[in-house]
Structures are given as C-alpha cells and as structure tokens.
Amino acid sequence: MTEVASDQLLVVVDPFARRTDGESVRIAKDVLCAGARVKWCLPEGPEEFVRQLERRGSRRPVVVGDDHALLRAVAVLERHGELGGCALAVVPVGARPATLSVARSLGVPPGTVAAARAVLEGTPRRLDLLADDAGGLVLGALRIPAADAPAPSRGGGPVRRRRYRSLVLGALARPARVQAAPAGGGPGPSRLRVETDGSTLVDLDQPVRAVTVTPGFTGRADVEVRPVSVGAEAAPLQAAARTVTVSGADFRYRADATVAGPVRTRTWTVRPGAWNLTLPR
Structure with missing residues (x-):
C-alpha cells in the first residue's frame, strides 16, 4: 500500500x-x-537546517527542538511562501522549560x-500570527517592555542563546537589533x-x-495595557484589534x-490563519 504524504515525515x-x-x-x-x-x-x-527544509518534497516537516528551532522553521517557510500551505509540527526539546514556552502556549502537549x-x-x-512593519513575525505573544516571562496559554493545551541562532533572529526581526533578554524583570x-x-x-x-x-484564532489580536497604578491597583485596558501601533x-x-x-x-x-500547526485533536 502506498503511504499518503501526511505519513511521510521530514x-x-x-x-x-x-x-x-x-x-x-x-x-x-x-x-x-x-x-x-x-x-x-x-x-x-543553520545553513544545513534551511537546506533540509527546502528539499523536503512532499514530506511533512517536523521540528525537534526548542522555541528558537520552531521560529527558524517558520522563518524558512515564510521566506519561500510556503507557510500557509504547510502543516508544520514540533516536538519541544530544550535545556529549560522557559525555552519551550512558545510551543506550549500554542497548544503543543508537554512531554516528548x-x-x-x-x-x-x-x-x-x-x-493567526502578527506581522510587523519591519518583516518580523510573532506566533505566541508580543511584550513591552521586553520582560523575560513565559507566553500565556491560548487554549488547546497548557501553557542559551547560541551564536548560530542569528539566522532565525535576523529573519524574524531584520531591521531591529536583537539581543538576549534581561534575566530579571523588565525596566520601570x-x-x-x-x-x-x-x-x-x-x-x-x-x-504603563x-x-x-497575543494573536489567536479570530482574526483579531488580544491587546492588554497595564497602566501604572496610584494607590489601588489600576485595571488593565483591553481591546481586540487587527492592527496595533506602539510609539514613544x-x-x-x-x-x-x-x-x-x-x-x-x-x-x-x-x-488570520496564516500558518498551520499540528495539534492534538
């Protein structure tokens, strides 16, 4: 019996x-x-990583690695115009749980x-995903300031930087200078x-x-702004929007x-619906 393409994995x-x-x-x-x-x-x-994805043929791509590996694969597929028509899958494996937070937030199950x-x-x-005006993509969540915190869950599941990772970082945020996040909380x-x-x-x-x-499944992103409180804790400001502009x-x-x-x-x-991720039924 001939196997269907979905049963052939790269x-x-x-x-x-x-x-x-x-x-x-x-x-x-x-x-x-x-x-x-x-x-x-x-x-x-990274060069070999890209070549192997580019030569996958009809095989379904599966990434075994952390969030950076997932983002690198998305960047490759986006660059070749294949992101929307490809069913990507990921098995999260990393040094620390924090390096797997994006995959978890998207609904990928915990445990190998x-x-x-x-x-x-x-x-x-x-x-859905977010695309910025500098060529960057956001799958899980965007945060300002750049605090080192895990991504929130979007439903469907629970919620070392190395030199060679510069390929995906450059692909996802080309004009911006990318650097390691602070180890503690964000600035004031x-x-x-x-x-x-x-x-x-x-x-x-x-x-603030x-x-x-946070992109989701509805064609609109969930936006939350936490103002600085004076006395009692200030209630967050919330909105759902197709475009979000931040300046200052x-x-x-x-x-x-x-x-x-x-x-x-x-x-x-x-x-909306810009990419496919294989998730539990």
Missing part, C-alpha cells in the same frame, strides 16, 4: 536539542519512526511522548502611545507597566523567544 533535529537532551531526542525518534515513514535529519548548523504522538495523530490547525514604567485599529487605547500622558499583544521613547520588545529594539514606533498586523 524530521529536523535541532543541534542544541541533541547536545542538551539526547534522551528526549531518542524517545521522539522511537515514537515517530513507529508510526510513520521518517527521514531523520541531523543538521550541524505526548508531543510526538500529537504529530502522528493530531490535525493541522490554522493559527514607560510612556507609550498604543493605538488599536487607529484608535488610541493609551497615550503618552499615562505611564506592560503591553501584551525608544523601547525594546519581546516577540516570542527574541528581544528586538530599541525602536520608536512599530506596527503589528494580524494575519
């Missing part, structure tokens, strides 16, 4: 995942190879076995203007502690697993 294993958690990589291989025809790829660097089974038994689900209050679909949600006269923008003094922002900036203004636009 599994690309991130080199960092192999070095930091070889046992989880082995488990993922056992589960995937037991349920599908698999071409197992072990790239040594559960995630690998979802690759075999799950179904592609169309997800900021004065920012936040506009949602052309309407001002908060202006420069109101200091945090701005969070130089600010940095965290887009998924990367930190970019400083910039004085940036606009993010929702791209």
